[in-house]
Amino acid sequence: xMPETIALATPAGTLxxxxxxxxxxxxxxxIGGPAEVLVRVxxxxxxxxxxxxxxxxxxPVTAIGGGSNLLVGxxxxxGLVLLVRAPGKDVAGSYRVEELGxxxxxxxxxxxxxxxxxxxxxxxxxxxxxxxxxxxxxxGGAVVNNAGAHGGETQDHLESIEVLDQARGVVxxxxxxxxxxxxxxxxxxxxxxxxRWLVLGATFRLPHGDAAELTARAEEHARWRRRxxxxxxxxxxxxxxxxxxxxxxxIDQAGLKGRQVGGVKVxxxxxxxxxxxxxxTAAEVRELIAQVQAEVRRQFGIALVxxxxxxxxx
Numbered sequence: 001x002m003p004e005t006i007a008l009a010t011p012a013g014t015l016x017x018x019x020x021x022x023x024x025x026x027x028x029x030x031i032g033g034p035a036e037v038l039v040r041v042x043x044x045x046x047x048x049x050x051x052x053x054x055x056x057x058x059x060p061v062t063a064i065g066g067g068s069n070l071l072v073g074x075x076x077x078x079g080l081v082l083l084v085r086a087p088g089k090d091v092a093g094s095y096r097v098e099e100l101g102x103x104x105x106x107x108x109x110x111x112x113x114x115x116x117x118x119x120x121x122x123x124x125x126x127x128x129x130x131x132x133x134x135x136x137x138x139x140g141g142a143v144v145n146n147a148g149a150h151g152g153e154t155q156d157h158l159e160s161i162e163v164l165d166q167a168r169g170v171v172x173x174x175x176x177x178x179x180x181x182x183x184x185x186x187x188x189x190x191x192x193x194x195x196r197w198l199v200l201g202a203t204f205r206l207p208h209g210d211a212a213e214l215t216a217r218a219e220e221h222a223r224w225r226r227r228x229x230x231x232x233x234x235x236x237x238x239x240x241x242x243x244x245x246x247x248x249x250x251i252d253q254a255g256l257k258g259r260q261v262g263g264v265k266v267x268x269x270x271x272x273x274x275x276x277x278x279x280x281t282a283a284e285v286r287e288l289i290a291q292v293q294a295e296v297r298r299q300f301g302i303a304l305v306x307x308x309x310x311x312x313x314x
Contacts, residue, residue, distance in 0.1 A: 006037075010049040015039055017053070017080070023072045023312070026064070026083055028136055030233035030276050031285065032072025033312060035062075035081035042086040042111055043094070044164075044171075044200045051166060051198070054080040060194040061166065062311060065141030066113065069236050074282045075313030079194065085138050088116030095120075103127075103207035105159065110140030110199045114147065115222070121204075122218035125211035128157040129204065134222030136236060140199040144188045145309075146181045150221055155181035162201040171200065184240050184307050193311055230267045233276035238289065239304040247304055248272035250296050261288040283314065 006017040017039045023032035037059065041047040047063075054061045060079035064070060067085075091112040098105040104126055108117055117139060118132030131152030132142070141147070142154045143161055158176045165172055179186040188197060239247035251257065251271030259266045263280035266288065267273040274288060293304050 008039075008049060008053055010046055012043070012045055015041070015046055015050060017050070023076060023081065027067035027070050027072055027235070028233065029071060029235040029280075029285070031280055031282050033074050033076030035076060036078050037080045038083065039080065040083040040085070042090060043109065047082060047084065047198060047200070048164070050080065050082055051164070062194050063198050065110070066137035068136035069141065069145055069147075069308050071235060071282055071285055071308050071310045073310070073312030073314045077312040082198075084111050084140055084198075085113075086111040088113050091116070100205070103205060105203060105205055107201060107203040108139050109201050110138065110143070112139045113137070114139055114142045118218050118221070121206060122214035123211060125209050125214060126206035127209035127214060128152070128206045130214050130218040131221060133218035134225040139202050143179070143199050143202050144186060146179075146184055146186050146189075148184075153181070155179070157204045157206050159203045159205045161199055161203070164198040164200055165196060166198060167196050189309070228270060230269050230273050230275050233280075234267065234273045235308045237272045237307050238274050239272055240307045242302050242304070245302075246272070250300055250302060250304070251292060254295050254299050256292055256295060259288065259291065261291065264288050266292065282312075
């Protein structure tokens with residue numbers, strides 16, 4: 001029988017792999033059953049060491065970043081779960097900048113918080129990422145989901161990504177085009193779990209701008225998010241916006257704000273957010289999603305498509 005905690009030696013130190021850890025502690029929804037084995041990795045070397053261990057043990061691997069835009073099933077996730085994340089202060093020295101004259105080429109690790117990247121680029125006067133200030137999640141997750149806000153998207157200034165092909169055990173550089181990015185979509189997001197590829201880093205090409213103006217804009221984006229969106233246990237926007245309208249507006253007009261199933265309810269602040277009131281389950285989230293979809297379709301004839309990714313066992 002596998003021990004409760006496994007110490008795995010890496011070139012940078014020792015990784016601790018723990019069995020039966022509740023994923024509710026590692027998602028912004030605060031919902032989810034246990035990971036069979038869980039490990040937090042803060043850099044590519046640690047990720048490679050953990051992946052090699054999982055291959056030896058014959059375990060599938062599921063990687064999650066900041067835990068936003070994600071619903072983990074109440075039955076948990078089988079195999080090894082990689083938490084690919086690190087605080088901004090821990091990745092502050094790990095980005096690379098190349099001056100291009102009209103702008104910069106900025107390379108950041110996948111585990112960096114996307115909000116940190118938004119503030120960092122604004123402070124340095126690099127245009128194109130201020131929309132990310134205040135956004136939950138990490139760079140790797142933003143790449144996979146083509147995250148966006150305030151009219152900007154991850155794909156806009158993305159030049160390339162570095163990915164680990166787990167099937168071949170090699171690191172590849174993908175140009176932006178290989179992701180086939182679209183609204184809240186990439187080929188990585190569409191790939192079935194457990195995914196073959198793990199994002200290790202991303203390179204952006206950002207034009208020069210006015211640092212004071214960009215910083216003010218980034219701070220306003222962060223303030224707006226705190227004012228207009230719930231700050232409790234939620235996964236972010238639940239549905240993509242239908243063409244020509246907004247999911248939150250349709251849910252509001254359908255009279256669904258405050259609708260509740262068990263411990264999960266439609267936010268009264270923003271209709272496109274479901275909030276875990278403290279004891280919510282993944283089954284209740286799925287039921288509430290179904291109710292919202294049915295009512296919006298009945299009233300407006302519009303099919304709402306979930307944006308959040310669902311993983312794990314029911």
